[in-house]
Amino acid sequence: MKVLVVTRSGKELIKGGLELTDSATVADLQEAIHKRTRKYYPSRQRLTLPVQPGSKERPTVLHYKKNLSEYTNGSTSELTVVFKDLGPQVKYSTLFFFEYLGPLLLYPIFYYFPVYKYFGYKEERVSHPAQTYAMYYWCFHYFKRIMETFFVHRFSHATSPISNVFRNCAYYWSFGAFIAYFLNHPLYTPVSDLQMNIGFGFGIVCQVANFYCHLLLRNLRSPSGNGGYQIPRGFLFNIVTCANYTTEIYQWLGFNIATQTVAGYVFMIVAASIMTNWALGKHRRLKKLFDGKEGRPKYPRRWVILPPFL
Numbered sequence: 001m002k003v004l005v006v007t008r009s010g011k012e013l014i015k016g017g018l019e020l021t022d023s024a025t026v027a028d029l030q031e032a033i034h035k036r037t038r039k040y041y042p043s044r045q046r047l048t049l050p051v052q053p054g055s056k057e058r059p060t061v062l063h064y065k066k067n068l069s070e071y072t073n074g075s076t077s078e079l080t081v082v083f084k085d086l087g088p089q090v091k092y093s094t095l096f097f098f099e100y101l102g103p104l105l106l107y108p109i110f111y112y113f114p115v116y117k118y119f120g121y122k123e124e125r126v127s128h129p130a131q132t133y134a135m136y137y138w139c140f141h142y143f144k145r146i147m148e149t150f151f152v153h154r155f156s157h158a159t160s161p162i163s164n165v166f167r168n169c170a171y172y173w174s175f176g177a178f179i180a181y182f183l184n185h186p187l188y189t190p191v192s193d194l195q196m197n198i199g200f201g202f203g204i205v206c207q208v209a210n211f212y213c214h215l216l217l218r219n220l221r222s223p224s225g226n227g228g229y230q231i232p233r234g235f236l237f238n239i240v241t242c243a244n245y246t247t248e249i250y251q252w253l254g255f256n257i258a259t260q261t262v263a264g265y266v267f268m269i270v271a272a273s274i275m276t277n278w279a280l281g282k283h284r285r286l287k288k289l290f291d292g293k294e295g296r297p298k299y300p301r302r303w304v305i306l307p308p309f310l
Contacts, residue, residue, distance in 0.1 A: 001068060003029055004080045006050075013037070013083050020068065022077075027064040033083070043159040046084040089159035096149040099168040103176030104142040110180035111135045121186045130190040133200055134183055134259050141207060141251070152214050154221040175267045182263040196258045203254025209236065210247035217244060229289050231299060240303045241286065242279035249275060249306065272306075279305035 001024065004017040018032050030042035048059035049071060062071060062081060072079050109115060111131065117123045182188070190196065212235060220230045236243035252268040283304045292298030304310045 001072075002078045003068065004078070005029075005033060005047075005083050006080060007083055022069060024068050025064070026062045026066055026068060029062075029068060029081070030064060040083075040085060041089075043089045044086050046086050047081045048084070050080055050082055086161060088162040090162050090165060091158065092155040092160050093149050093153075095160050095165050095168060096153075097146060098165055099172045100142045100145045100149070102169055102173035104139060104146070106173060106176045107135060107138050107180040110177075110184040115181075115184075116186055125186040127184075128188065128190040129193075130196050130259055131184055131188065133196070134255070137200060137203060137255060137258075138180075144207065144211065148211070148214055152211075152218050154218055156221070175263075175270075179261065179263045179267055182261045183259055188261075191258065191260050195260075199254045199256070199258025201254070203251045203258065206247045206251035206254055210244060210251060213237070213244040213247055229286060231286065231290060231297065238302075240305065240307060241283045242275070242305045245275040245279050245305050246307075276305055276310065279310075 001020050001022050002017050003020055005013040007013055014033065014036050018029065018036070020028060020032060026047065027042065029047070030045050033045060034041050042064070047062040049062070051057055051059050059082065060071070062068075068079055071081075111127070114123045116125065191199075216234050216237060217232060220232060232241070232243075236246065240246050249268065249272045252264070252271065256264040256268055283302075287299045290297050290299040
């Protein structure tokens with residue numbers, strides 16, 4: 001089989017194309033492209049079928065496990081694919097590790113070290129119980145996230161553009177420093193003990209529930225990360241499409257009830273808006289895929305992310 005590899009502008013990436021066996025897979029094609037170009041390793045490649053000029057249809061993305069013959073309809077020995085360079089890539093586990101490492105390390109600096117003397121405050125300060133518990137809660141949360149990254153999560157995509165490392169780190173690290181600064185400030189005024197206990201107690205319950213949601217989602221994918229979209233079931237997923245995001249938002253609500261800072265609430269609102277957007281997209285995809293037609297199951301009626309509001 002002869003495969004012509006062209007860029008989106010129509011220029012040949014590899015002069016004369018590539019000769020592959022009739023049983024070759026998309027992964028074999030990616031390896032062949034890598035051998036001829038060196039720069040474009042497989043995870044950096046996005047291969048699609050050509051679309052007609054002016055067409056508004058999305059191009060078909062070639063799955064690395066499928067045979068190339070599946071995309072020729074068995075009627076030709078020649079195939080044209082469109083190549084897109086996704087740019088330098090990193091593993092998702094690497095991306096998540098660095099974005100979570102920042103908040104985990106930055107927060108204790110504001111709690112343990114005399115940072116505030118550089119802002120004109122006295123070096124001595126009194127640490128309130130709410131500040132101490134908040135530090136433990138915060139560090140536990142991000143340590144949990146790092147452990148889940150390596151031992152729980154199964155990713156549908158192997159890699160992510162390296163630019164996302166800088167973007168995500170800027171988000172998490174800046175918010176981590178922002179919240180740590182105000183929560184450990186010498187002029188911080190704690191809430192009542194009752195409110196603090198209610199907030200942290202509720203937050204811890206939500207952290208445990210969030211972990212269990214991640215375990216349920218893990219079981220929807222094979223160890224290789226494949227499995228496609230499936231209807232999540234069990235626990236809170238029986239009433240909420242994205243129960244993992246729901247528990248994530250509520251655990252920060254508990255944290256903010258216990259600590260009561262503007263910085264903390266700003267972070268929660270921004271995070272909730274981002275996760276709500278993700279949840280709406282996932283809810284639409286699941287309803288479209290599981291429409292009850294042609295033998296497909298029908299997606300059950302559920303809240304999207306935040307009962308009883310959405």
